Amino acid sequence: MCSSRDSALPETLYARLFARFYDRFMNRIETTVLLHRRKRLLRPLRGKILEVGSGTGINFPLYSPGADVLAIEPSRSMMQKAEERMTSLGFSRNAGSSPEIRTATLGIGDPELENLVPPNSVDAVVFTLVLCTVPDPEYAIRFAKSRLKKGGKLLLLEHVRASTSAGRILQKTLNPFWTRFAQGCNLDREPVSLVRAAGFRLLEEDRFRDTLPFYQAIYESI
Numbered sequence: 001m002c003s004s005r006d007s008a009l010p011e012t013l014y015a016r017l018f019a020r021f022y023d024r025f026m027n028r029i030e031t032t033v034l035l036h037r038r039k040r041l042l043r044p045l046r047g048k049i050l051e052v053g054s055g056t057g058i059n060f061p062l063y064s065p066g067a068d069v070l071a072i073e074p075s076r077s078m079m080q081k082a083e084e085r086m087t088s089l090g091f092s093r094n095a096g097s098s099p100e101i102r103t104a105t106l107g108i109g110d111p112e113l114e115n116l117v118p119p120n121s122v123d124a125v126v127f128t129l130v131l132c133t134v135p136d137p138e139y140a141i142r143f144a145k146s147r148l149k150k151g152g153k154l155l156l157l158e159h160v161r162a163s164t165s166a167g168r169i170l171q172k173t174l175n176p177f178w179t180r181f182a183q184g185c186n187l188d189r190e191p192v193s194l195v196r197a198a199g200f201r202l203l204e205e206d207r208f209r210d211t212l213p214f215y216q217a218i219y220e221s222i
Contacts, residue, residue: 011077018183019077023056030058033210034157038062038128041155041218047123050147052108052140053130057082061089063099070117074107075183108140117147124148128157131191133184141194148221154200156219159212161190167213187212195219 023030039062046066051059054071055078063069073079083103091098106113125144134140144154162168171188178187192215196202200219208214 011075015075015183016077019056019075019081022078023058023081026058029210033208037157037216041128041157041216042067042126045124045126045153045155048121049124049126050117050122050144051126051128052144053127053133054079054082054103055129057085059126059128060085060091060099060101063101065097065099067099067101069099069101070104071101072104072106072108072113074105074110076105079103079105108134108143109136119146120149122147122149122152124153124155126155127191128155129159131156131158132186132189133182135184137189137191138194141191141198145198145200145221150221152221153203154195154219154221156191156195156215156217158189158191158215159187160192160207160215161188162213163207191215192217 038059042059042062043064045063047068049063049067049069051069051071054060054073057071060069060071060082071082073082086101086103089098091101104113104116106116125148127140127144131137131140141154148154162171168188175187179185195217199222201222203218203220205215205217208216
């Protein structure tokens with residue numbers, strides 16, 4: 001996840017509890033549906049990678065050696081869980097046999113990130129279950145485009161707007177309650193049009209459903 005909270009402000013008790021129980025809440029869908037899709041997207045990646053909204057670090061063990069990852073996350077509670085995961089994976093003790101992963105408690109739009117990741121400097125940008133939560137998804141996509149090298153990859157795994165009118169009405173009805181419960185997550189965003197408007201070239205995509213409608217894709221910066 002990646003939220004609009006200012007990382008300099010104290011996090012609420014609910015935010016800390018949400019981070020603590022997030023992996024348990026997501027366990028069923030992660031183990032039965034999303035894990036193999038994350039692997040398909042992330043295993044082939046090499047070079048410099050920006051992961052936006054790393055959450056509890058669920059993607060970290062899926063990167064291959066040769067991946068140099070900067071993982072950003074504005075929630076300190078989420079980042080603490082991610083760093084605990086890194087420690088448990090023993091990445092620092094296995095130099096050369098694991099990906100290099102650096103973390104930064106930052107969100108999209110943070111001025112420090114603008115300086116930390118120069119334009120045209122990364123080989124891939126990863127968004128997994130985060131565009132539902134970023135304050136300005138259009139800016140997030142534009143930022144990714146500006147930081148990717150020509151030919152760099154944009155990888156998406158997101159829940160999206162329903163394809164039926166009944167589904168969209170249900171999402172709209174539930175969204176105000178869900179957003180408060182899920183720390184800013186929106187049920188009814190549709191990032192596909194934003195990505196295509198930004199001038200990316202589609203390489204592959206897949207839509208699937210497990211309670212929510214999902215979208216998985218790889219785009220190329222041209």
